[in-house]
Structures are given as C-alpha cells and as structure tokens.
Amino acid sequence: MNTIKSTLLGISLSINVVAQTNEQGLFPKIQYADGTLGKKLQSQFGKHCISCSAINEILPKRDYIPKEIKNFDRQDLSKIKVESISINSSSLLRYVFLEEQRNSTLEDGTFTLVGNKVLQNISNSPQDFSVIDDVNFPSYIYTTNCASMINLVAKGQGNSGAAALSAAVDIDNKRNSGLYIYSGVFQSPLNAIISAKNGQTTELMFNLWEFYRKNPNYIGKAYYLDHFRGLTIGRTTSSDQYRKMESTVGINISAAMASLNMDASASLKTKSTFSGTDFQTFIYNDFNNQYTRESLFERLPNIDEIIAYFKPTSLYSISFSGDNQLMANGNAHSIYLDLVGVPPSFINLNKWKLSKVDINAYEPNTAELISVFTTPGRENSARFVISGIPNAKHFSDKNNPAGNILVSFSIESMDAINNKNIEIPFSKKINTTAHPIPKIASKAIPYSFTKSSNEKFLLSWKVPITFIDREKPVNYTPGNVANVSSVELNVNGTKTNAQAILMCSPEGNYELSITTSNEFPIKEYTLIGLPSNAIFRATIDIPLKVGGISQKPIDINLEFPDTIKKTETAFIATIN
Structure with missing residues (x-):
C-alpha cells in the first residue's frame, strides 16, 4: 500500500492506492x-x-x-x-x-x-x-x-x-x-x-x-x-x-x-x-x-x-580577399571556395588535393591547395583556399592585359573507393588588372657622381616612381625594399653593368636608385662634351597591400656622359 498526501485549496487530503483494488473492473x-x-x-x-x-x-x-x-x-x-x-x-x-x-x-x-x-x-x-x-x-x-x-x-x-x-x-x-x-x-x-x-x-x-x-x-x-x-x-x-x-x-x-x-x-x-x-x-x-x-x-x-552529386558548380560559393579579387602579373591570387555540409572529419587539408589544373591559367607549379578550414561564422561549412601565380603570358602588354583568365581545377578527395574520388570541379573566368602601373617621368633622368672607395667614383641616378594602384593598392610602408631583377643598362647599343634598388622613403614615396658597376679614378677622369641618353630596363617586385608582390617591367631614359677622359685637371669639386 502506498499513501499519497497532497494539499489542494488549503484542504489536506489523503488516499490509499491499492494495487489490486477493483482489478476486475479496471x-x-x-x-x-x-x-x-x-x-x-x-x-x-x-x-x-x-x-x-x-x-x-x-x-x-x-x-x-x-x-x-x-x-x-x-x-x-x-x-x-x-x-x-x-x-x-x-x-x-x-x-x-x-x-x-x-x-x-x-x-x-x-x-x-x-x-x-x-x-x-x-x-x-x-x-x-x-x-x-x-x-x-x-x-x-x-x-x-x-x-x-x-x-x-x-x-x-x-x-x-x-x-x-x-x-x-x-x-x-x-x-x-x-x-x-x-x-x-x-x-x-x-x-x-x-x-x-x-x-x-x-x-x-x-x-x-x-x-x-x-x-x-x-x-x-x-x-x-x-x-x-x-x-x-x-x-x-x-x-x-x-x-x-x-x-x-x-x-x-x-x-x-x-x-x-x-x-x-x-x-x-x-x-x-x-x-x-x-x-x-x-x-x-x-x-x-x-x-x-x-x-x-x-x-x-x-x-x-x-561523385555526380558534387559536379555542379552551383553547389558551392566563391569569394576573394579584399584587394585580391583581380589577377595581377606576378601576384599570387587566392580563391576561397565555400562548401556547406562538410562534416568535421573532412575539414582537413590532408583529406584533399588539387588536380586537373589548367596550365594556361597559372605559372607552372605555382597553383596549390594551401588551406582547408571551417568557414568563419558558419558551422558545417568548409573553406578551401587555392592560390597560384597567373601565367605571365596573359600580361604581355603591361598596361593592357587580357580582360580575364579562365581558371579551372578540381579539388579531389584523398580517400578513394574502387579507384574513384570525390571531385569538386571549379571553372570560372577571373578578371585581370594592370595595376599597379608604375609612373616614371618621360624626361631623361640626370646623373650624378657618387664617390666610391679608393679615390674612385661611380655614376648614379635617383628615379622617383609613383603608381596607379586603385585596383591593386601598393604597400607604402616606409623602409620597404623591393627586389629589382633583370637589370640592363644600354648606352648607344652597348650594355653596361649596373645595380639598382627600390625603396620606400620615410615620407612613403618609392625611389629607384641606379648605380654603375664600373669605377673611375677621381684624379684622372673628367667629363668632356654633352651628355647622351641611355636606356635602363629591369623588372621590379612591387609590394602590395594585400600581401605578396606584383612584378612589373620598367623602361627609364637616363642621361649619360658623352665622354669620360683622362685629364691633367681633376674634376674633384663636382663629385659627391
């Protein structure tokens, strides 16, 4: 027997619940x-x-x-x-x-x-x-x-x-x-x-x-x-x-x-x-x-x-980082591919690889799947990050590159079943830009003498460079040093050795410093005649705000001494 007590509307009540009571009826x-x-x-x-x-x-x-x-x-x-x-x-x-x-x-x-x-x-x-x-x-x-x-x-x-x-x-x-x-x-x-x-x-x-x-x-x-x-x-x-x-x-x-x-x-x-x-x-x-x-x-x-389910490109969405929507010459371009519904066990870089990359889109061996992680702010969604340097042939005209590049590849699962893999195909035309475009004065840049070691001198030039960079902003951090390669100094059809460096000044302006490699004894040489023109050619690696660089070829007109000749009178006073 169980006794149950309760209070309802202030009245204390008690009943007995008997397990076998009236079992015939109940x-x-x-x-x-x-x-x-x-x-x-x-x-x-x-x-x-x-x-x-x-x-x-x-x-x-x-x-x-x-x-x-x-x-x-x-x-x-x-x-x-x-x-x-x-x-x-x-x-x-x-x-x-x-x-x-x-x-x-x-x-x-x-x-x-x-x-x-x-x-x-x-x-x-x-x-x-x-x-x-x-x-x-x-x-x-x-x-x-x-x-x-x-x-x-x-x-x-x-x-x-x-x-x-x-x-x-x-x-x-x-x-x-x-x-x-x-x-x-x-x-x-x-x-x-x-x-x-x-x-x-x-x-x-x-x-x-x-x-x-x-x-x-x-x-x-x-x-x-x-x-x-x-x-x-x-x-x-x-x-x-x-x-x-x-x-x-x-x-x-x-x-x-x-x-x-x-x-x-x-x-x-x-x-x-x-x-x-x-x-x-x-x-x-x-x-x-x-x-x-x-x-x-x-x-x-x-x-x-x-496998067929993952073929339509409508299954995923794509995006780019802020200033990296357009492809630029020499600049690694990143694509974000977001796929909703990926279980945590598949949100792992070791589960995937990049395959079937269109060789016309990227420079050889530069395209890669660099990261796989959960899409920010979205559960059960994976973000695949693909990066590659655009093929330079699309930028043969430095100021008017191709309007877009057809990029295609597949993201392929590492785990195969019967030698078959899940493939997430990507194919899209991505717009290009010529920015940043270097702007250099068309007038020949005057030279100066720069003192070297052992009482010798070099010829040097200081070249201010600005950029048109609305679509690919340049990194103007003071002290930035940019690489200059493929340097060539041509004087009247004759190549002369030279060195160059591109640096951002404390005021946030870029300046290219060019110096000849040949040295001249200060006490024995002086300038005779009027200056002639020389052509300086090189490729500069422009630091970008988004990260990485954009490679740009440049041509600069330089003044060059017409004749440097031995003389009894040293031209010391004009040397820096």
Whole structure:
C-alpha cells in the first residue's frame, strides 16, 4: 500500500492506492495472441502500471491497454499482426539495410543494423520523421503518466473527484513513469534530404562515402526504410526524461490527450529528442500485392551518384580577399571556395588535393591547395583556399592585359573507393588588372657622381616612381625594399653593368636608385662634351597591400656622359 498526501485549496487530503483494488473492473480479462499489437501493448502498459504502483504484477490475461487507444485505432488489437524491434522509429528510419534485408522481418535478433550514425548525424535536419496523412490508417499521439494512472485507480475505488485530482497532481509532480505513443504512417526524412540538394544532402553524401569506404560490401546494395505503418512507444521511469518527452511532443499530455479531441488523420511532425529508457517500434505486417515489404525501402545513392552529386558548380560559393579579387602579373591570387555540409572529419587539408589544373591559367607549379578550414561564422561549412601565380603570358602588354583568365581545377578527395574520388570541379573566368602601373617621368633622368672607395667614383641616378594602384593598392610602408631583377643598362647599343634598388622613403614615396658597376679614378677622369641618353630596363617586385608582390617591367631614359677622359685637371669639386 502506498499513501499519497497532497494539499489542494488549503484542504489536506489523503488516499490509499491499492494495487489490486477493483482489478476486475479496471483491468478486464482478455487474451491476446502472440505477435499481435494487443499482446505487445499489453506488456508495455503493464510495465507502466507497475512503475506507478497501480498493480503489483502483470497478469497475462488482464487488459492494461487504455480504452482510448482502442478507440483511436478503430481495429481489433487482437487481430493486428506486427513485427517489433527495440529502437524508436526515428532511429529505425535512419539505418542502412542490405538489399537482401528488404525481404526479412523487422524483428529483434533477425538482422544486424549498421550505419545509424551515418544517416542520423545530419545537421539541422527538419525533423527526425513525420507521420503522414493516410485516411486508411490511424494517426495519433497518446501520452500518459502516473497522475493519469492513479486518477484512474482512485476513481475506481470510489474516491471523490477532488481527492482523485489532488492525488493526480501530487503524482504528476513526482513523474516516476511516463509513456508516449506515436501511431501512423511514418515517413523517413532521408528522401527529402536526398532530393533537397542542399547542405544536408552534402553532409549525407560525405557520410555515405565514408560509410562505403569502411563497409565496401554495401556498395550498390545499400537501402533505407523509407516509410512504414505502425507505432512507436517510449517509456521512462525518469522524471527528467518525462518532462523532456512532454516538451518534445509540445502539448500538455495529461489534459489534452485525455479528452481525445485530436483528429485521427491529422498530419503530425515531431523532433524526437526524447531519450527514454525503453523503446519499442511496431510495424504492421499486413503485406499484400499492393503493399509489399520491398516497397517500404528506397535505395541509397551509390558511389557513382555521390561523385555526380558534387559536379555542379552551383553547389558551392566563391569569394576573394579584399584587394585580391583581380589577377595581377606576378601576384599570387587566392580563391576561397565555400562548401556547406562538410562534416568535421573532412575539414582537413590532408583529406584533399588539387588536380586537373589548367596550365594556361597559372605559372607552372605555382597553383596549390594551401588551406582547408571551417568557414568563419558558419558551422558545417568548409573553406578551401587555392592560390597560384597567373601565367605571365596573359600580361604581355603591361598596361593592357587580357580582360580575364579562365581558371579551372578540381579539388579531389584523398580517400578513394574502387579507384574513384570525390571531385569538386571549379571553372570560372577571373578578371585581370594592370595595376599597379608604375609612373616614371618621360624626361631623361640626370646623373650624378657618387664617390666610391679608393679615390674612385661611380655614376648614379635617383628615379622617383609613383603608381596607379586603385585596383591593386601598393604597400607604402616606409623602409620597404623591393627586389629589382633583370637589370640592363644600354648606352648607344652597348650594355653596361649596373645595380639598382627600390625603396620606400620615410615620407612613403618609392625611389629607384641606379648605380654603375664600373669605377673611375677621381684624379684622372673628367667629363668632356654633352651628355647622351641611355636606356635602363629591369623588372621590379612591387609590394602590395594585400600581401605578396606584383612584378612589373620598367623602361627609364637616363642621361649619360658623352665622354669620360683622362685629364691633367681633376674634376674633384663636382663629385659627391
């Protein structure tokens, strides 16, 4: 005997719940055959009654199934044949089955389920399952708890309605047993996920690829349970789990379902996050020529279909870093490719490689996949960073390069299945720019003498250089030193050795310093005649604000002494 005390409206009430009281009236005799829905439900509701101390033991010929269930089902529970499995319907609808398992019964111990995590861990799945409309099959949700059960027993003992309600409130607060039932035609979300061709589809395809790689016997033979007629029961003896169950269903179970005001054919959708301690799923096996067991299953995409899924370029988005949208000569250009739905295990540089690079787009051996990481601000999205130096042939006209360059490559998975890989193809025309464009005075730059060692001198020039750099801003950090290569000083068709350096001044201006390599003795040489012109040619590496450099060829007109000749009078005063 359990004594239950409660206070309602200031009145202290006490009732005794006697497990075997009026069992004949509350739980009439009935005999359900093995394998029927009645037999299965009788066991589940009997356990619930014991947990609530409504009975001491389950008697095999007593009917513990609430009459509301029979009213909803509108069928004789003793005649409905079912197959049962000890998992909830949400999990069952996400397992991977072999082709031959489509003809097997879905009973505990008759087959091995695999791949649950492969299909269940889909981010932001719309729902774990839906109960779809079917006028020929009952759809309902039924829930109960100890409050409902004790209320029933109390009324059976003849207690007043106030006392029964008080007991029910007190037991409802304890919640030491709860049970819910979903009944209807259960529809897997996988068909919708596969058809959506969105981030969830992508995630499923990656998970399937990994599943096939680890389970090659499933390749071309993998199926999932698309739908079935039946019901699923969840039972818990945890008060916390019951509250979670109640919030999951989204209605006040004790009150709303007791009135049975639900349309039996209503379409129900649920996010089944409740993790009860005891699950049973019952599948109606009333199969015939129109409703076959095989028709419950749908085939999962095979490896060729997974590869084909990743072919459309619409699957991903592309972007560039701020000032790096345009391709410039000599400047490494980076492309950001973002793909939604990539599982964490695939967001790894070691999982991918760059292949099928168009050699016309990039300088040889410069294109590479340099990084793979989670897209900033987006979960389950991978950012692939591809970098390469554009082919210089597209910039043969230094001030008017080609308007765009066709860039194509593939990002290929390292893990192959049957010598096949996932490939994410990229092909796009990317615009180019001539910026930064060096601006140098057209007038010949005057020379000066620069003192060297051992009483000798060199010829030198100081050349201010500005840039047109709106599309590719230059880095004007004071002290920047830029490389100057391919130096050539041509005087009247004769090449003369020279050296050059490009540096940014403290004021943030670039200046090119050119110096001859030949030295002349100060006391023996002087200038005779007028200066002539020389041509200085080189390639400068211009530092960019975005990082890296842009290589630009330059031509500069320089003044050069007409004649340097020995003389008795040293021209020392004019030397720096």
